[in-house]
Amino acid sequence: MAKLALLIRGTALLLCLLVFQAASTSDGQASVSRACIGSERDALLSFKASLLDPAGHLSSWQGEDCCQWKGVRCSNRTGHLIKLNLRNIDMDRSLSLSAGEMSSSLATLQHLRYLDLSWNNFNGTSIPIYLSSLKSLRYLNLSRAGFSGRIPSQLGNLSKLQYLDLSWNYDYYGNKSYILDLAWLPRLSLLRHLDMSYVDLGSARDWFQRVNMLPN
Numbered sequence: 001m002a003k004l005a006l007l008i009r010g011t012a013l014l015l016c017l018l019v020f021q022a023a024s025t026s027d028g029q030a031s032v033s034r035a036c037i038g039s040e041r042d043a044l045l046s047f048k049a050s051l052l053d054p055a056g057h058l059s060s061w062q063g064e065d066c067c068q069w070k071g072v073r074c075s076n077r078t079g080h081l082i083k084l085n086l087r088n089i090d091m092d093r094s095l096s097l098s099a100g101e102m103s104s105s106l107a108t109l110q111h112l113r114y115l116d117l118s119w120n121n122f123n124g125t126s127i128p129i130y131l132s133s134l135k136s137l138r139y140l141n142l143s144r145a146g147f148s149g150r151i152p153s154q155l156g157n158l159s160k161l162q163y164l165d166l167s168w169n170y171d172y173y174g175n176k177s178y179i180l181d182l183a184w185l186p187r188l189s190l191l192r193h194l195d196m197s198y199v200d201l202g203s204a205r206d207w208f209q210r211v212n213m214l215p216n
């Protein structure tokens, strides 16, 4: 009886070892195929350094492999960073600016296809013009991100954009973000979804004509 128990325990231990070894081998392969590109990692760290993060959303943003960080996704094929999702669901736990404005290091992420900064607090600063240099973007969500001031017409350079959400941006005093003219909008010819709720279009007399020029 005692011998049998010993045999069973021994077999179980052996199985555990085998499973453990298999798991660590496949982990190893996954991290090799999704290694993080150094310049993109530095860009994320500079961006993080320009933010206050009392809720610790970015606490996983440390160590070498930025592809494993929360909210970050890299391409399996090229290794480039293709998605950054910092959508926040609780207004009281938002990211905000530690000083000045958000770090322009994000402009390094030239392969980024998806950027979501919604429900954060960029302290009533303007949407930075350098975002319009992220020319691979398909999806840009800046909804309720606490931006204010003029929405840059350079967004018209994001020619691959399919989703653009600029809704509900205003500062601490309630000053809305605004658009002076929408001549740039029809250049976004792949656009399928546009949200400009609560954006002040009072000076954009051409808005109806411009929106109608969008093919989709």
Ligand SMILES: *[C@@H]1O[C@H](CO)[C@@H](O)[C@H](O)[C@H]1NC(C)=O
Pocket (backbone or CB within 6 Å): 030, 076
């Ligand atoms: C990339 O790799 C991840 C994890 O290994 C996998 O879940 C995902 O489906 C892959 N994506 C593509 C497009 O192959």
Ligand SMILES: *[C@@H]1O[C@H](CO)[C@@H](O)[C@H](O)[C@H]1NC(C)=O
Pocket (backbone or CB within 6 Å): 052, 096, 097, 098, 099, 100, 121, 123
């Ligand atoms: C931005 O807003 C947060 C939250 O209200 C505040 O703690 C922080 O000091 C502000 N940053 C700047 C640069 O004003």
Ligand SMILES: *[C@@H]1O[C@H](CO)[C@@H](O)[C@H](O)[C@H]1NC(C)=O
Pocket (backbone or CB within 6 Å): 087, 088, 118, 119, 141, 142, 143, 163, 164, 165, 193, 195
């Ligand atoms: C943008 O994000 C908000 C949530 O923060 C979401 O409600 C909205 O649907 C998103 N917009 C698009 C176009 O996906």
Ligand SMILES: *[C@@H]1O[C@H](CO)[C@@H](O)[C@H](O)[C@H]1NC(C)=O
Pocket (backbone or CB within 6 Å): 129, 130, 132, 133, 154, 157
């Ligand atoms: C937008 O595109 C124009 C012409 O293609 C270029 O001259 C300009 O520098 C671009 N602006 C930005 C912010 O990328």
Ligand SMILES: *[C@@H]1O[C@H](CO)[C@@H](O)[C@H](O)[C@H]1NC(C)=O
Pocket (backbone or CB within 6 Å): 173, 174, 175
């Ligand atoms: C924002 O609103 C405050 C208070 O109403 C006002 O004093 C200030 O001039 C406004 N700022 C801008 C940039 O419109």
